[in-house]
């Protein structure tokens with residue numbers, strides 16, 4: 210019989226992921242694995258993991274990875290890529306990691322135009338630590354550290370990383386995608402491929418921001434989370450290509 | 455072997471390059487700016503990479519990345535910057551990543567004084583970050599020693615897969631002295647050192663995943679974490695053989711000075727002057743401040759030694775705690791201290807010794 214689908218070799222055969230039901234981390238990690246395999250890059254991949262739920266893939270993927278200090282993945286990637294330009298170096302970071310504690314490292318690596326690829330998971334919340342407010346938490350959205358919901362006067366507004374990075378001259382590719390529908394999953398996969406291809410072409414800094422759900426900490430079931438993405442997250446974080454040079 | 459006249463900071467950087475260091479990331483801070491500046495000029499000449507990080511936090515993370523990719527890598531800073539680096543230092547120690555860094559230390563907590571001091575002893579030797587890890591810590595008292603220590607630090611780091619610290623101060627960093635520079639490692643040697651680390655380096659591996667690189671500064675499983683901590687503890691224990699100490703004129707000494715780094719250099723000349731006056735003074739100088747040479751101090755003949763004088767450019771005294779552990783109340787210990795960026799005076803030490811003999 211013809212085999213038309215197989216699990217990517219970039220995921221270890223005997224492992225299961227530790228992600229919650231309805232979480233999109235597992236899906237994105239699978240897409241990364243598939244892209245690496247299709248581009249014949251699994252052997253060259255060096256993944257700089259952020260701290261957070263993203264780190265749950267470390268025992269599960271088959272490619273090389275290094276756990277970065279919380280927020281410093283772009284700096285760690287800088288060190289690896291500058292000294293080993295033949296490796297395919299990418300970071301995989303959550304919104305607390307990339308946009309809060311790691312803001313300086315993220316902006317500075319982008320501003321230097323480091324030839325790395327960033328996969329940035331924006332789920333609007335701190336997942337791993339149990340639902341605290343993130344820089345991307347929506348106005349009015351409840352978090353354990355903003356029990357009355359995020360208030361602009363007190364907490365400021367959600368941060369739009371693609372738009373912020375789009376102010377810099379150096380980045381070559383900035384796209385915001387999601388994984389809520391099959392069409393968007395295909396778009397996300399294409400975006401990841403593009404971010405990796407840019408690195409192979411020595412173009413410079415590429416970022417794919419993926420707006421995902423966190424049913425556990427949003428307090429919604431998986432289907433309701435998809436609705437929440439459409440109704441609340443996308444109006445705040447519009448999907449699209451912000452830059453493609 | 456070439457003999458040149460060099461500033462301490464620049465000599466440290468040149469020694470690192472000669473040892474095969476091909477990556478440096480750092481952030482400006484006095485009194486060690488000459489280290490990143492020298493690397494910025496020098497590394498491109500040997501196909502190395504210099505990055506000015508956006509902070510010390512970022513710089514040490516870059517070094518963590520480069521060293522995890524198998525490169526001999528270094529960073530440097532001074533006291534407040536070292537505190538910021540402690541996150542990445544702890545990660546390197548946890549993941550057992552070899553790298554070298556220097557602290558050209560300055561005065562006081564907080565932003566402190568930009569002038570030389572020895573205010574970071576306890577941080578350097580006991581807790582350079584969270585988690586109870588340990589490192590070999592070398593304390594040079596001359597520019598030559600700073601050069602030799604930096605050169606060999608990379609070998610120790612690779613041997614142990616652990617960070618190594620060069621704990622110097624603003625005097626060593628700014629002082630110019632004649633030095634003999636060590637042999638420049640050939641490109642082949644540098645490459646073969648890097649090649650040997652390829653097995654575990656995070657640069658991409660064939661899909662036989664038991665052998666792929668996992669750089670793990672922590673573990674999900676408590677049993678794995680305990681095992682990693684036990685392995686590290688066994689390494690630290692093995693360092694007894696690496697203790698280095700200079701015992702100067704201690705055989706018949708009635709007053710023994712304990713001092714490290716630049717204070718020890720000044721104390722040594724005080725000992726020479728005291729001896730000219732017939733006063734039997736001696737000096738014990740820890741060369742490795744971690745592991746600390748407890749035995750050299752513990753094995754003194756306390757029927758002869760009247761007192762120990764601990765000399766440090768630190769208020770409060772810090773190394774004193776280790777000296778006390780070694781002496782165990784067998785004789786009185788007094789201190790001769792200055793701080794805040796003031797440099798120890800030879801006369802101060804001489805007076806303190808004479809006072810003890812009164």
Ligand SMILES: Cc1ncc(C[n+]2csc(CCOP(=O)(O)OP(=O)(O)O)c2C)c(N)n1
Nearest residue numbers: 260261262263279303304305306335336337
């Ligand atoms: C220096 C430091 N501070 C705080 C933490 C605790 N911590 C672990 S994960 C995390 C939040 C991660 O959130 P995010 O980046 O949004 O990723 P997610 O878990 O949502 O995927 C925090 C604060 C830590 N590990 N290190």
